[in-house]
Amino acid sequence: MPQPLRIAIAGALGRMGRQMAEAVAADPRLQLVARFHRPGSMGEGLVERDEALALADVVVDFTTPAASAELAKACAARGGPALVIGSTGFSASELAAIADAAKKVAIMRSGSYSLGLNMLTGLAEQAARALAADDCDIEIFEAHHRMKVDAPSGTALMLGEAAAARGRGFVLDDVARRTRDGLVGPRNAGEIGFAVMRGGSIVGEHSVSFLSDGERLTLSHAAGDRSMFARGAIAAALWVAGRPPGEYDMRDVLGFTAS
Numbered sequence: 001m002p003q004p005l006r007i008a009i010a011g012a013l014g015r016m017g018r019q020m021a022e023a024v025a026a027d028p029r030l031q032l033v034a035r036f037h038r039p040g041s042m043g044e045g046l047v048e049r050d051e052a053l054a055l056a057d058v059v060v061d062f063t064t065p066a067a068s069a070e071l072a073k074a075c076a077a078r079g080g081p082a083l084v085i086g087s088t089g090f091s092a093s094e095l096a097a098i099a100d101a102a103k104k105v106a107i108m109r110s111g112s113y114s115l116g117l118n119m120l121t122g123l124a125e126q127a128a129r130a131l132a133a134d135d136c137d138i139e140i141f142e143a144h145h146r147m148k149v150d151a152p153s154g155t156a157l158m159l160g161e162a163a164a165a166r167g168r169g170f171v172l173d174d175v176a177r178r179t180r181d182g183l184v185g186p187r188n189a190g191e192i193g194f195a196v197m198r199g200g201s202i203v204g205e206h207s208v209s210f211l212s213d214g215e216r217l218t219l220s221h222a223a224g225d226r227s228m229f230a231r232g233a234i235a236a237a238l239w240v241a242g243r244p245p246g247e248y249d250m251r252d253v254l255g256f257t258a259s
Contacts, residue, residue, distance in 0.1 A: 004031040008056035016062035023230035076101035088154025102247035111154030113232030118250040128167025133190035143197035
């Protein structure tokens, strides 16, 4: 029988950190070997970061963009372990740091670890490729709980990237319209609009609408609870373990990038 994959969890005291710990402990394919939080955080079975990295095959990280970038650097500096990143809202410099670390270790990074949402991303890419920008407009809507700090969500941007870059060959920043306020004029061809709702305890809702004269196609996904993100992160950890250095995403796990 193969040995369980050794998992360490960053951001262990956060909501997703606790959810991940429960999911890993319940999965016989995995062994929870360490949990850590901010530097100096102790108690509740926590260890320091360097100790956790020495024990693990894969670290699962749902923290903050800055903390994730620093963790990626630390993993790269010691040649492992592999890393699964679930943080969103990265700056360009933080993304560059993660890309540099991925030259030395395998890093899985996704705006969402929901398997259903990643299927939605693949379908949105296919629809955008089939429906020409001159004939069909794209609008992306997302809703989250009142405590979420970044907007649009990492998942909404992931959907936009799928539609714009992979579906239509555009640079998302060139066609994204994140706000509309006042006298904005008619919609530009090829534009991808984003709308955001924040409130209550919404776990996550996303939709991509394709609008042409006389008809509208909407693809959507709603999250019931955060356990789906933990299940997806486990699938990602099992997939990325032992992979060569590089930056991967859930499209790789689901086979969308297979040749």
